[in-house]
Amino acid sequence: MTDIHLSNTTSIRTQDEAAAAKRARMDLISSVVRYALLFGVGFLMLYPLIWLVGASFKTNSEIFSGAGFLPNSPTVEGYVRGWQTSTPYTFGRFFWNSFLIILPKVIGTAISCTMVAYAFARFDFPFKKILFGSVIAVLLLPNVVTRIPQYILFRDLGWLDSFLPLWVPSALAGDAFFVFMLVQFLRSLPTDMEEAARVDGANSLQTLVFIVVPMLGPALVSVCLFQFMWTMNDFLGPLIYISSVDKYPVSLALKLSIDTTEAFEWNRILAMSVLTITPALVVFFAAQRYFIEGISAGGRKG
Amino acid sequence: MAQVQLKNLEKTYNKTNKVVHGLNLDIHDGEFMVLVGPSGCAKSTTLRMIAGLEEITGGDILIGDQRVNDLSPSKRQIAMVFQNYALYPHMKVRGNLSFGLRIAGRPKAEIAAAVDKVAEILEIEPLLDRLPKQLSGGQAQRVALGRALIKNPGVFLFDEPLSNLDAKLRASMRVRITDLHRQMKAEGSSPTVVYVTHDQTEAMTMGDRICVMQAGRIMQVATPKELYNAPANLFVAGFIGTPEMNLIEGAMEGGEFVMGGQRLALGNELGGRLSGQPDQAVLGIRPQQFSLVSEGPALRAKLVNAEFMGHEVYMHADCEGHRLISVVGAAEFEARAESDVVRLRPDPKTLHIFDKSDGRNVSLLGGSIAA
Numbered sequence: 140m141t142d143i144h145l146s147n148t149t150s151i152r153t154q155d156e157a158a159a160a161k162r163a164r165m166d167l168i169s170s171v172v173r174y175a176l177l178f179g180v181g182f183l184m185l186y187p188l189i190w191l192v193g194a195s196f197k198t199n200s201e202i203f204s205g206a207g208f209l210p211n212s213p214t215v216e217g218y219v220r221g222w223q224t225s226t227p228y229t230f231g232r233f234f235w236n237s238f239l240i241i242l243p244k245v246i247g248t249a250i251s252c253t254m255v256a257y258a259f260a261r262f263d264f265p266f267k268k269i270l271f272g273s274v275i276a277v278l279l280l281p282n283v284v285t286r287i288p289q290y291i292l293f294r295d296l297g298w299l300d301s302f303l304p305l306w307v308p309s310a311l312a313g314d315a316f317f318v319f320m321l322v323q324f325l326r327s328l329p330t331d332m333e334e335a336a337r338v339d340g341a342n343s344l345q346t347l348v349f350i351v352v353p354m355l356g357p358a359l360v361s362v363c364l365f366q367f368m369w370t371m372n373d374f375l376g377p378l379i380y381i382s383s384v385d386k387y388p389v390s391l392a393l394k395l396s397i398d399t400t401e402a403f404e405w406n407r408i409l410a411m412s413v414l415t416i417t418p419a420l421v422v423f424f425a426a427q428r429y430f431i432e433g434i435s436a437g438g439r440k441g
Numbered sequence: 442m443a444q445v446q447l448k449n450l451e452k453t454y455n456k457t458n459k460v461v462h463g464l465n466l467d468i469h470d471g472e473f474m475v476l477v478g479p480s481g482c483a484k485s486t487t488l489r490m491i492a493g494l495e496e497i498t499g500g501d502i503l504i505g506d507q508r509v510n511d512l513s514p515s516k517r518q519i520a521m522v523f524q525n526y527a528l529y530p531h532m533k534v535r536g537n538l539s540f541g542l543r544i545a546g547r548p549k550a551e552i553a554a555a556v557d558k559v560a561e562i563l564e565i566e567p568l569l570d571r572l573p574k575q576l577s578g579g580q581a582q583r584v585a586l587g588r589a590l591i592k593n594p595g596v597f598l599f600d601e602p603l604s605n606l607d608a609k610l611r612a613s614m615r616v617r618i619t620d621l622h623r624q625m626k627a628e629g630s631s632p633t634v635v636y637v638t639h640d641q642t643e644a645m646t647m648g649d650r651i652c653v654m655q656a657g658r659i660m661q662v663a664t665p666k667e668l669y670n671a672p673a674n675l676f677v678a679g680f681i682g683t684p685e686m687n688l689i690e691g692a693m694e695g696g697e698f699v700m701g702g703q704r705l706a707l708g709n710e711l712g713g714r715l716s717g718q719p720d721q722a723v724l725g726i727r728p729q730q731f732s733l734v735s736e737g738p739a740l741r742a743k744l745v746n747a748e749f750m751g752h753e754v755y756m757h758a759d760c761e762g763h764r765l766i767s768v769v770g771a772a773e774f775e776a777r778a779e780s781d782v783v784r785l786r787p788d789p790k791t792l793h794i795f796d797k798s799d800g801r802n803v804s805l806l807g808g809s810i811a812a
Contacts, residue, residue: 331527334494335588339541340515349540353531 217406247310256321443595451499475648520589701761
């Protein structure tokens with residue numbers, strides 16, 4: 140009896156072990172397939188970017204000889220000559236111009252949109268609903284519609300061929316999208332902390348600066364990041380308002396290097412393209428942490 | 442001097458929705474006043490109006506002798522502790538405590554000394570360099586208390602400060618807050634406290650006086666003892682006391698209270714006094730005022746359920762279709778006769794008769810029961 144009992148137990152255990160081993164094998168296969176698929180699709184999507192970086196180190200003739208991204212004889216000639224540009228200025232000048240547009244625009248956007256959003260989210264004032272409705276209406280309005288009136292306005296102000304038309308509207312909370320985004324974020328924050336600050340003696344501006352802005356951190360990082368990338372990539376704005384080459388930002392300068400050469404020096408263009416996207420990538424990865432932190436950095440739940 | 446006076450205080454939302462109906466309340470200097478009532482009775486709204494966080498639609502608020510209707514919160518000599526503490530999440534405990542003083546532009550040395558003093562009183566010195574998210578509920582509560590304390594205000598406003606804590610911590614914080622108040626009074630600073638809660642245990646144990654509110658109106662303002670022993674109306678009678686007071690509808694016939702088939706003679710004094718009172722009445726008996734008897738005048742009821750609480754038993758019994766709750770000693774319960782029917786004799790000195798039409802307590806003196 141005992142022997143039979145034992146052998147039954149043993150066989151059950153063996154079956155269990157076999158089932159567990161099978162499950163482990165299936166898990167492994169499933170993981171391998173999933174990761175292979177993810178890696179494959181990811182690589183496919185990233186390939187143009189990888190190719191761009193690889194090709195910027197190729198010679199001009201090699202670029203069109205194959206679709207591979209590894210250069211046969213890597214050279215930095217594209218970077219050196221691309222940096223020189225075909226104008227009297229180096230590419231550094233164009234980066235500096237971009238910087239001169241982006242910096243006041245991003246800072247101005249952050250400050251003005253925060254103040255406008257704070258007012259909409261926290262205060263009652265006459266015509267609030269109509270004004271907020273108009274913000275939403277502006278949000279839905281295609282950019283193209285306002286181009287001509289804006290151009291005429293800036294021409295009359297004598298701002299053509301300067302950076303002012305590119306950043307002043309944004310620094311006056313002209314980007315309805317950011318205002319809307321911050322209003323929504325503010326509405327989700329509890330008002331207790333602000334009330335506590337008022338009881339502590341802070342006025343509205345102090346409450347905004349010392350209490351609200353730190354809580355708005357993640358949303359403000361997103362606003363700045365979007366504004367940075369959109370401005371870096373903006374082509375139409377500078378094209379319309381800036382006519383002197385010495386004021387061109389990088390987006391126009393890239394196009395310039397295509398226009399002014401008879402035979403396109405693709406490796407130069409690609410090299411400068413790599414340099415152009417680098418700041419955006421660096422800023423994005425640096426700020427990514429704040430996206431992930433998100434709203435959890437906000438109020439403390441009791 | 443920081444007495445608080447509410448004079449015909451009113452609050453209306455959207456011009457039509459009136460939530461506070463002409464409150465009149467005098468809170469004395471150094472008094473611990475508790476505003477208590479069920480959810481939606483406008484106790485928090487009233488507190489927020491005192492704080493200046495909510496606009497006043499009508500009436501006046503006086504703090505000290507000054508009318509503060511149009512003053513900003515910071516100029517009202519008040520400090521407030523919020524329900525969810527409202528600690529600034531990006532500032533360390535030290536920053537939270539000192540924020541008000543920094544805004545006021547006080548010298549750094551003075552701020553540091555004040556922070557250290559408050560931290561010592563509340564035993565939060567080890568927490569000074571932590572962020573609010575690194576604190577437990579009880580610790581955060583103490584920091585919130587410290588933030589109010591550091592301002593050394595004339596009036597402390599508490600908006601359900603203990604409702605997010607577990608029962609044990611709540612009990613210890615209750616004692617800590619009242620101790621602190623007593624200590625400050627002994628030291629001569631005499632701060633006035635307005636404390637909002639929906640928890641009647643907190644109200645009864647903490648308040649010098651309690652203001653019971655319902656639907657934006659004051660039902661009664663009295664000491665805890667007076668509220669318990671002499672509720673002015675049905676609402677207060679039902680709200681104060683655990684378990685709730687038994688409220689039995691019936692009719693007054695001469696000097697007797699009639700409920701279904703049973704009659705309860707109220708005795709010469711009470712019966713005589715109430716003989717001219719309305720026929721339709723409500724009898725109020727506290728569960729603790731019953732004794733189990735085997736003979737003599739008593740209410741006969743059918744035992745439905747008994748909750749054993751250790752040293753006492755909550756008996757649920759059916760009396761003429763009314764559910765009666767009574768609290769009797771465990772030994773007394775065990776010694777009763779083995780029967781479904783129990784005889785409950787109320788303490789004659791603690792009976793209350795309420796006018797059914799307006800809920801008024803028409804019998805604030807005890808009577809005696811006769812068979």
